[in-house]
Amino acid sequence: MFVKFLRLTMAFVFAMMTCLTTAQAQDIGLLNDIKPPQQSAEYIYRSSPKESMINVQLLGAVGRPGIYYIPANTDLLKLITLAGGTTSGGDLGEILVRKMEPKTWANLESKAINEYQGAFEIDAEKLIKYGGARNLKLQQDDFIYVPPRTSWVSNETARGITVVSMILSIALTAILIDNNSRK
Template sequence: MNIQKSLRLFVAFVFGLACTPAVHAQELGLLSDIKPPAQASEYIFRSSPKESLISVQLLGAVYKPGIYYVPANTELLKLLTLAGGTTNGGDLSEVLVRKTEPKSWSDLNMKALSEYQGAYEVDAEKIIKYGGGKNLKLGQDDFVYVPPRTPWISSEASRGITIVSIVLGIVLTAVLIDKNTGDK
């Protein structure tokens, strides 16, 4: 009888592990040594071969971060579009722009724009929704950063919840196996 319970518990444990996707293994840090290749690169966008270009750095949660060589006075939203938009975790409500010439944006009176010592926080979601992006022109050597969204649950809490759910799944599976195969 004791061997049967041990065997049932072992089957429940194996079943629980088999049902655990690889995502949980990554959350637990088991796949932490596998890293995606660096995606930063250089991109050149122009409409004509004689058009003069400026360089703008774009980093953060966008599909194609890197150094962009774009026509002078390219708008911020156009740059984000050229980068393929934000990744699933990108936060358009807090795009940071460090201007080399902060005066160019200091006169703008927009609710979607706040300034602090030459750096600007742009709520691109509001600009997309209500307009006004034509005034947000980029200049030579400007720096744009799209931050990742802040998760509702920290990664540590997520790991804890994952471990608890795996253990509960194994225990409940063992209980169900024991209940349904018990001697009657």
């Protein structure tokens, strides 16, 4: 009786999982980690038509990634603000900036800045807390990347744990029903 119940339960669970449409699976959260690619675009920000503009590339976990045409005196935090800030998964503690002229930032002394052969890792959380963001002026063709936060458990591991716990719950429920039906 127990084996028959377990087989029926497993068949039911399998049938339910195969009958879900993609939209239904997204509604209940089965496909939350599958997202369409970000749409990149070009953005222009200026306060005066006579203002000289530079272009920089901003990619990664920001609201609006893309190529930005900004005033020449724009700093890093202002650019991220213009881009809509970071997404919920954006890591402000490890922003990467590749400068075409690294000498402009090479002499900056801050606990929030680490240099690696012309590339800079910026801890914007420390910049916000202790100041110094105005010294990080962007220049023509700078490349900025805001990485996503890395989670402790990957999506595949979390999905595997969920499936195993669901199967164990079904099996334990079947055992309890079988034990109680014998009494």
